[in-house]
Amino acid sequence: MIHPAMAALEYHLVCYRRSWRGTIFTFFVVPVVFLLGMGWSIGGYLDGDAAGQGGLGVSYLTFLAPGLLASTAMQVGVGEGTHPVYGAFHWTRTYHMMRMSPLTTTDILVGHLGYILVRVTISATGFLLVMALLGIVDGAAGLAALPAAVLVGCSMSAFVFAFSATITEPVLLDVVYRILVVPMSLFAGVFFPVAQMPAGARLAAGLLPLWHGVELCRSATMGIPSQLGAPVHAGYLLLWTVVGFLVARWAFGRRLAG
């Protein structure tokens, strides 16, 4: 018999079968255009620099791509954890419908997070494929960037799930983008090495899950060692995922038990 959480996941996949076309633009075309646009334009400027590739040692495209891979994964995780989750409580009442069946709050949450996993995997695979076509993935070892990207998506998503389950005003969902996504994308080493920043900011960047994801992805696709070693980065992301899951489970339980 199908596990209840799998049945919940199945629901999201049935919906995705109808809506996948619409997601291609936001979560595939836009990041790729970003990659090519910035990689070639800023890259052209940096790579021709007298010091040589802005001190990166590789083309800017090669440096930027794994960063954008991680940040795309984060954006899928956050994007699917904001309006869709809030809506499932307040607009479509999907969670309430699931709650009338034998599904438990945990099944509902695991099913939806499982779907995020699927979505991040699809987006990251597409992005990694473009990188491979551009010849900026360092051999088969670069595939390790995929689980790293998925982990970034999940580490952020679970907390955003908890937030979306707690708020009662949908306008607050935008706050997630303003105070979480945008600053994190800018200061987590996606576009430039965090070493460029002052010591305090570097330390703060070290707390951001995205930075750990960027480090993992970059080390995989560029074939270089990461700053703190893969186990530390992965462990940190896993910690965010687990704590986020526990908080989300509490928030879901509270919201659905009214």
Added chain:
Amino acid sequence: MPHVVPVGYRHRVPKPASLIEAHRLVKRFGDFVAVDGVDLQVQPGEFFGFLGANGAGKSSTMRMIGCVSPPSEGVLRVFGLDPIKDGPVIRSRLGVCPQQDSLDEELTVLENLVVYARYFGIPRRVARQRAEELLEFVQLSERITSKVEPLSGGMKRRLTIARALINEPEILMLDEPTTGLDPQARHLVWERLFQLKQRGVTQVLTTHYMDEAEQLCDRLVVMDHGKIIAEGSPRRLIEQYSTKEVVELRFGNLPPETVARRINGRISEHCERHEILPDRILLYTADGDAAAEAASREHPAPSSVLVRRSTLEDVFLHLTGRTLVD
């Protein structure tokens, strides 16, 4: 001597236990007491109703029985199980038709049923087959592949009822199943619920439509401010709380208050109880014709006289009053 178990004991079939049993059930939201010490039992095969105004505590009680809202106090058993410990097991045997449809508007009619069936662990092939049968039952077969969004309110309601039946539930819970439907749609829903009752499906209904309760329910409770204030079959409640007949007197433009003053105390001679409303006077009596005739001889004579049987609505208004509950 061998121990002999008397035949009567060996074959004694246990008395069918109540499917739902509540004892001093309470639901609180902060300081607000939504359900205030409710006692009830629902037997297998019964069509049981909660009657009450908006906010009387019907839906809160339903949500506790449906194991989606934990009781604040008291004892609740569904199928003899505890909703807090055995929620998923209980819910697997319940069919719930909530007040808000909560269908997935982007999915097709069939997808809505199959997806929901999967939550109960029903294999896809079986789910599809049951869905087709149920859509036939609720007259939606022709819309099987259409999206839900453009369906009418009545169709969505029927689809929600079909969805509630997908797991072949032992108890069907209906929270205001016909609110907002046009008369045709209401009658179709009633017909289907009646057929389910004939098949032996236990049903629990909340409604504020008295005619609905009177038509469908074997037994019902009247709720007011979170408490049960009366219980019985529709017929018994009418006998107990109202008279056999009611005479409605209207006096054209003359305010009933004025009429009542003019005929002084004589109104009460024609009936057991009377009520003066802004547009008419109601006489509650065992013999409507006699009361109507007596009233017609008065001055001023009524411009229209209607003799009718007492309904559940008379009982309800008598018990809960005519003041708006907001």
